[in-house]
Amino acid sequence: MPPAEGADVPPTPNSNPNIPPITKSAITAMRHPPPESKESLRLRRYVILSFWAVAIFIGLPIWWKTTAIYRAELPLQIMTDWADGKICRPVFPLRISVEAPTLQLQDAHNLIRATQHALDDLNEFSAHHLRLMLADAPLSAANASQQVVISGGPGDRSDDEDIALSIRLIPIETGTAPRSILQPYAPTLDVYYSPNQIPPPSSTGSPLATFIAHELHKIFAEEQTLLAHLLSTTSNVYTAKMKSLSSETVTELERQSTRTLKYAPTYHLTFSLFSPTFMPSSWEIEAALQQYLSPLLETFSSISNFTVDTQVQLYATFSPSIRQPEYDENLKAWTLRKEDLSGFINAAEWPLSPSIGVSPTVNFILYVPDQSQSPLLVKESGANSWLVPQWGGVLILNPAVTGQSPMTLTKDALTPAMHTFSEQLLSLLGLPQSPASLPLRLSTLKRVRAASLLFSASSTLGALARLTKALKSIPIPDNVAKSVDTAIAHLQQSCSDLRDGRFQGALENARIAETAAEKAFFEKSMVGQVYFPDEHKVAVYLPLLGPVAVPLIMAGMKELKSLRGR
Amino acid sequence: MLIDRQKALLFAAAAAVRLLLFTAFPSLPSLLAGRVEVSTPVTSFKRLQEGLFLYTHDVSPYDGGVYHQAPLLLPLFSLLPNTSYYPFATNLVYIAVDLLGANALMQIAESGQSATTRLFKSSRNDLRWSSVAIGAGFLFNPFTVATCIARSTSALANLFILMAMAKASQGASITFVFALSIAAYLSMHPLLLFPPLLILCYDARATRSRQAPNAFTFTAIYALGLVVSLGSLLYISSVLTSSWEFLASTYGVRLLLPDLTPNVGLWWYFFTEMFDSFREFFLGVFWVHVASYMPGLTIRLRKQPLFVATTLTGIFAIFTPYPSIADAALYLSLVPLFRHLFPLMRYTFLASSTILYASFLGPAFYYLWIYAGSGNANFFYAITLVWSLGLSVVVGDSLYAALRDELDVERPELRGKEVKRI
Structure with missing residues (x-):
């Protein structure tokens, strides 16, 4: 409002004390206002400077500290490698012990070597192979190390379980030979043979060896199919090397897996x-x-x-x-x-x-x-x-x-x-239909479960790695990193257990890895900000900070301008 | 002599009113202590009693998560007889606290620092109320009386703020630093009063002695004194509770606002609505906002430090996380010291009617929300907005008046003329 008495009213030099003016109405002064005193100019600069100092030296660090998204370091490359199957190629070496108390040691060795040859010829699935060994061969130097492992603890369960199947060679005089009986409640295959069927030391093949190899192959056929199917569906690395499964088998396996509980x-x-x-x-x-x-x-x-x-x-x-x-x-x-x-x-x-x-x-x-x-x-x-x-x-x-x-x-x-x-x-529970021996089926299930847990944990890790890369705005708390480390450590353990044929340990480690991976993936605090795009932040910041920032910036700019103008 | 008789009469009357209220309405203290306007989570007497109970039973008073007040209050109150059975002694203590506060306020008024400082002399400095009148304004302010009856511990904090101001305006250095450190110890934000009061104390000492002391060493010594006395208070507290966990339960609660009980301030509603991920950020923003007034005001009104301190108490009453009417009572009792600014204030009617409006409607709206259920949280929040608006009008208007007053001194020819900001 123009003063009533006339033009001799100069504006106040300093009526904007601490709060920088929000609006500056341009006034048309008839005469220029008297210049501000040096002191008031200096005072005003100090005041503006003090507000800016508070904003910059206290406000900015607070903003930086409180809105920074904490992202714990994740081993992304390793996680991706796990998901891609680059780190662990699960193999299933099964040990089969052969008990031949009545055979000469040399003969037994010959038989085993021949059978092993026959078996290897039959096997088309490289990840799953059977290894025969003599159960008690105290004199054999070749088997000494294995012998130590086996006899390490007679009552030790895990050592016991390392033997997937034992074959008992029983000589008979009458009846059809060779024939075999699979014990329904023990992992034992009884093979009856007539003594004349023992191969001579020089020969490489014999009917008995071929028979045993075929029997073994039959027993583990379903397991091989199951594992091959699992490997081919969950991990693309194996697809090429896999023996092709017939479409009926695949359908049957699919049917079984839809029936099975997770x-x-x-x-x-x-x-x-x-x-x-x-x-x-x-x-x-x-x-x-x-x-x-x-x-x-x-x-x-x-x-x-x-x-x-x-x-x-x-x-x-x-x-x-x-x-x-x-x-x-x-x-x-x-x-x-x-x-x-x-x-x-x-x-x-x-x-x-x-x-x-x-x-x-x-x-x-x-x-x-x-x-x-x-x-x-x-x-x-x-x-x-x-x-x-x-x-x-x-x-x-x-x-x-x-x-x-x-x-x-x-x-x-x-x-x-x-x-x-x-x-x-x-x-x-997904127990396979064959073979007839329950312990064998159980141990098959154990291997299948271990492998599937291994794959699902790996793919969960891979998904988490992809999520982390794709969404830069989600926070990653420390416990996620810890869970991932646990998962990777146990995956590694599980993989090496598989390689060494310790299937119980492999299952347990895979189970822990799976739990840890799931826990890391489904961490609640990570998803809080997923649906919070950057545009929303403007809506959060502006209503409150805008009115504060405008006078601060305007006052600061005006002072800068007057400084330059001088 | 006349002043002394008047003062005695005033104190007797104020004590009598409080005693009457305490004895005639025995349920009034507990009623007021439960009101959110009077008792906040950090000053409530009921919470103090809880802490006291735990303390006397050798349990850490902060265990229940209810008590958020300074640990040194506990031995003080445990000396008094149990309040549930013998409230008289506690009541007497609170009456004494109020009277001492009034005494300190009258000392400030008598020092004349409000209108005439070392570097500045208001052109209207003859316009002032007597110290007795100002003391009466404090003692018979209904907000002060309500705080006293509710036995809120902010009465103690107010007492020490007033004492710090009084001692600073008298130039009594040791008592000033000690009183301010107790005030800061009790409720933390009075620490921001240190720079203006330091200037006040400096001016008072400079006026008394012939030569002004060196500003830098003066600041250093006083800051050191504040650190030492605050540090020793905290150390005694940690010895008393035998751990440092009280820091998180007292100052941590004030800083981080975990208890969103409604109060007359602006924080609680805002933080009930806040996105969780931005909570820390806005806590920082709000605190920086409170603190940012201090340097600007102190620099701009360097010549009137008491006015800066008064304005800061007004800002505390509006912008701190747990304000109550006790903070407003302190500010509104300090404003009459600046009687010479009243002719320059433009919105006195608006401000006083807004504050009256809010003080009557506030309890009604709170009742509608909590008890009747016919209102919601917005009702009460709206009225606290009005309350804060009223206080802000007083703060802003008095600031304008102070600056206008300075201009009048600077350019006497403009006195009484209209001014315009450019």
């Missing part, structure tokens, strides 16, 4: 009894589990642990969405259609919790149909049990012939159910 160190098993009526209201499940399942779970304990719970649910009807059972005259039974089986489980009403705790749940359902609808079967196949991929198994227990369904299901009544459930569990 590997976990612990599984939770839930056994449920459902009945549409009030009967049966109790079952001797504890005793049945004790007898039929516990030994199985115990043998699995080197791969996974299990927790078990059970429940009984009465008046449980199956879901209304499926067609009610129909009576089939031919089968003399009530039948369910195959396409309805997927809706059989009444997920809405049956209390089957999806997962208790961190470990995945495997459900086993025993359904006892109503008296009026018994026996109840699957129409197409006449079966009474089926497997739900990656979820569990169902069995319809039809009461014996006719009569009242019992109030209590005895242990004996549960026996067929337990057998089915055991089979289903093995299948869900």
Whole structure:
């Protein structure tokens, strides 16, 4: 506002004290204001300088320190190399010991050498090879070192397990020879031969050696296929060198792998009894589990642990969405259609919790149909049990012939159910179908699991490395780097365990590596800023800092200008 | 003699009012102690009692995460009889604290440093209120009374700030440094008052002695004195609690604002809304903002250091993380020292009505939000904005008035004329 009295009012020299003026209205002074005194000029510069000093010497470091994104150093190249399979080529050297107590040492050596030749000729999969050795050859210099390893601790489990299979050569006088019997509950192959089948020292091949080689190849065929499939699908390095798998095999393997539960160190098993009526209201499940399942779970304990719970649910009807059972005259039974089986489980009403705790749940359902609808079967196949991929198994227990369904299901009544459930569990856990020996299948599973964990941990590391490279704005806390280091160390360990044939150790290390890699990848604090692009930062900074910065900058510029003008 | 009688009368009246409130309404202290406007997490008497209980039971008082006040308050209050059963002694202590504060304020008024300093003499310096009137303004300020009744420990911090100002204006160096270090020890931000009060003390000493002391050595000695006395207070505290963890629980809480209990300040709402990743940055910005006023004001108003200190207390009442009405009470009691600026202030009506408006509506809006549930946090935040606006108007207007006053001295021919900023 122009002063009323006229032009002789000069502006104040210093009415902007500490806060630099925000707006400067240009005034048209009729006369130039008197020059500011030197002192006030100096004062104003000091004031502006003090504000700038605070902003620069305190504000800037605070900004730098508090908004810097902390990125711990990650071994990106190593992680990528792991994912690309450049560091570890998993190999599966299996040791097979040959017990030939009745043979001459020289003969035994000859036989083994011949068999080894035959085996190597048969093998098309270089990563998986079988090595024969003589079980007790105290005089053999060549096997001395191996002998030390084997006899290092007679009761030592891990040393024991280093032998994948032992072959017992048993001479017989009568009967067809050679023939072999695979022990179902021990990793032992009994080979019966007639003494005249021992190859002479000079010959390179013999029927017995060829026979043993073929037997061994047959036993480990499925394992080789599984591993070859695994290697070819997860790691591109091997694809070229792999023996080509037939498409049917691949389909079959795919089918199996979709059925199999994802590997976990612990599984939770839930056994449920459902009945549409009030009967049966109790079952001797504890005793049945004790007898039929516990030994199985115990043998699995080197791969996974299990927790078990059970429940009984009465008046449980199956879901209304499926067609009610129909009576089939031919089968003399009530039948369910195959396409309805997927809706059989009444997920809405049956209390089957999806997962208790961190470990995945495997459900086993025993359904006892109503008296009026018994026996109840699957129409197409006449079966009474089926497997739900990656979820569990169902069995319809039809009461014996006719009569009242019992109030209590005895242990004996549960026996067929337990057998089915055991089979289903093995299948869900991904245990291979052959060979017939359970220990052999278990050790196959161990190798397959170790390899798949190894690959999945490596690819998780690779994904983390790619993520780190792609998103420059995410912070990487120290514990991620620590987890990555743990994962790499255990991967390395696992890989060398595999190379040395210590499969139990390989599995354990791979499991630790997998856990660490997952933990690093899913670190929560990393993703906080992913969806926070730089444009948003303007929105955060400007509303508050803009009004503060404008007067600071304007005042600073004005002072600079006047300094230059002088 | 007249002054002394008046002063005695004033103190007796103020003590009587407080005693009456304490005895006639026994539930009033606890009611006020629970009000967010009066008690903040760093000054609440209830939290002090919690800390005291832990302290007397040989547990670290900071264990519960409730107590955020200075450790040396604990032995002081543990000497008093238990407040739950015998509140009288504690009440007497708080009344004494207020009276001592008023006494210090009257000493400041009597020193005349507000209008006439060594380098500056206001052209209106005859315009002033008597020290008794200023003391009455402090003692009968409802905010001061509420703080006293609520037994908030900011009453103690206020006392030591006032004492530091009084001693600095008298040029009493040792007591000044000691009082300021206790004030800073109790509530940290009074440390920013050191430069203006140092200038005040320097001026006071320079006026008294014939020759002005060397500014550099003067600053160095006083800064050293402050460091030593603050350091010894902290050291005694660490011995008392037998660890240094009290630093994080007291000053750490003031700096990093982990407790977002609403108060009359501007921080709590802002930081409830803040993105987590920017929290540290904006804590820094807010603190730098509070601190940045000090150097600028001190340089610009070098000739009126007491005014700078007063303005800084006003800025503390607005911009610190845990302000309460006690801080406003301190500022509003110091403003009457500058009676000579009142004719130059332009928005007195606006400022006083805004503050009155906010003080009446604040509790009502808080009630609507917390108890009635018919309002939300924005209600209370809006009213704290109005409250801060009122205080800012007083701060800004008084600053304008002080500068205008300086101009009048510099160019007497402009007195009473309108000015315009270029």
